[in-house]
Amino acid sequence: MIYLQLFWSFLQIGLFSIGGGYAAMPLIQAQVVHSHAWLNMSEFTDLITIAEMTPGPIAVNSATFVGIRIAGIPGALIATFGCILPSLFIVSLLTFIYYRYKKLSVLQSVLASLRPAVVALIASAGISILLQVALGGQELTMANLNLIGLALFAVAFVLLRKFKWNPILVMCLCGAGNLLLGLLL
Amino acid sequence: MQGKANTHTLAQLFFSMLYISAFTFGGGFVIITFMKRKFVDGLHWIDDQEMLDLAALAQSSPGAIAVNAAILVGWRVGGFLGMVVSVIGTILPPLTILSVISFFYAAFATNPYVALVLKGMQSGVAAVILDVVCNLGMGVVKTKSAVHMVVMAVAFCATFFFGVNVVYIILAAGVLGVILALTQHKKGEAA
Numbered sequence: 001m002i003y004l005q006l007f008w009s010f011l012q013i014g015l016f017s018i019g020g021g022y023a024a025m026p027l028i029q030a031q032v033v034h035s036h037a038w039l040n041m042s043e044f045t046d047l048i049t050i051a052e053m054t055p056g057p058i059a060v061n062s063a064t065f066v067g068i069r070i071a072g073i074p075g076a077l078i079a080t081f082g083c084i085l086p087s088l089f090i091v092s093l094l095t096f097i098y099y100r101y102k103k104l105s106v107l108q109s110v111l112a113s114l115r116p117a118v119v120a121l122i123a124s125a126g127i128s129i130l131l132q133v134a135l136g137g138q139e140l141t142m143a144n145l146n147l148i149g150l151a152l153f154a155v156a157f158v159l160l161r162k163f164k165w166n167p168i169l170v171m172c173l174c175g176a177g178n179l180l181l182g183l184l185l
Numbered sequence: 186m187q188g189k190a191n192t193h194t195l196a197q198l199f200f201s202m203l204y205i206s207a208f209t210f211g212g213g214f215v216i217i218t219f220m221k222r223k224f225v226d227g228l229h230w231i232d233d234q235e236m237l238d239l240a241a242l243a244q245s246s247p248g249a250i251a252v253n254a255a256i257l258v259g260w261r262v263g264g265f266l267g268m269v270v271s272v273i274g275t276i277l278p279p280l281t282i283l284s285v286i287s288f289f290y291a292a293f294a295t296n297p298y299v300a301l302v303l304k305g306m307q308s309g310v311a312a313v314i315l316d317v318v319c320n321l322g323m324g325v326v327k328t329k330s331a332v333h334m335v336v337m338a339v340a341f342c343a344t345f346f347f348g349v350n351v352v353y354i355i356l357a358a359g360v361l362g363v364i365l366a367l368t369q370h371k372k373g374e375a376a
Contacts, residue, residue, distance in 0.1 A: 014248045016352050021249065022317055026344065030351045046294065049306045050286055052313065055209050056279025057249030064283035065290075073284065080280055084272065087248030091256040092268065094242050109369065111245045113362030116333040117354055119321040120340035126314035127345065133307045149308045156312035161319065171309035178305020179298060 002071050003078050009036060010063045010082035019118045021058040026121040028062045038070050045132045052171060059083045148181050195263050195270050202255055202274030216251040220258060230262050251275055
């Protein structure tokens, strides 16, 4: 039963994430945190952090992580299979069509309309992770606000946007910075 | 889609994918660059233009870009078996690495020092994601298409403030895309 749920959830993630790793993030959040409560928001944020730090697609990383925690190794395999199954069918079909007709124009124009929606979904997931950093799931009061976390976020954002630093390096520095400040304060 | 793969080609495909997948940090676009370097420049299995088309297909299809690209290249190089071998090579490294991490995660996350590091890294992740959002959002604004900007604003409000199911938002945008494509097609015919 749990295997079926894992398979079905990750099948949907595989089927509806269009446009790369970040596009899968809001779908994973919807399935894993909201629909099934397999992870809480804090664990989900850890998962995204780990997925960013390790090679491989976010969807496959998440399928493995959630699958193992919910149902061991078989769970990981089933969830991963679920998330690549739609690709296996759809991309194989597209490969066939491409080599037959070598035309992509309709697909491209559909993609152009999907892109802004996907950007909005990624923005929403990003902001909910920022809220998790700032408040840790508590309600909004001055005392609950994680000022160090917000300061690290601001510095990281500037380093990435203005100075184009490597994202993994920036994340490691944030981790080290928080450890240092946590030990000192 | 030639499907004339011998064992040597399949093995080469498998280990190339395994290697690329194990050492590529930073998402689907990066992995496509590495695949180009290997299969176009290194092994000469695929030509330049074809690789660009495959990249476009991998990005436009649902699912992880790396897996999609592996399916495309696999079919191209070794038919059905090539596709299977290529996909397994691609998902094996993340499957293994994340399995190991999730076994240690519980012990890992309760350690106060690790928790501090993870917590700090979350700030970094939020910054990385919102930086990507700025780049992508800027790209949408630059198209100067009012429709696309409205889609972006409506989709954001729907998911963030009203909690509308993500799947419905993607379906709605997809349907809109089909409608736009059809009307533009008609206009093109009339002109």
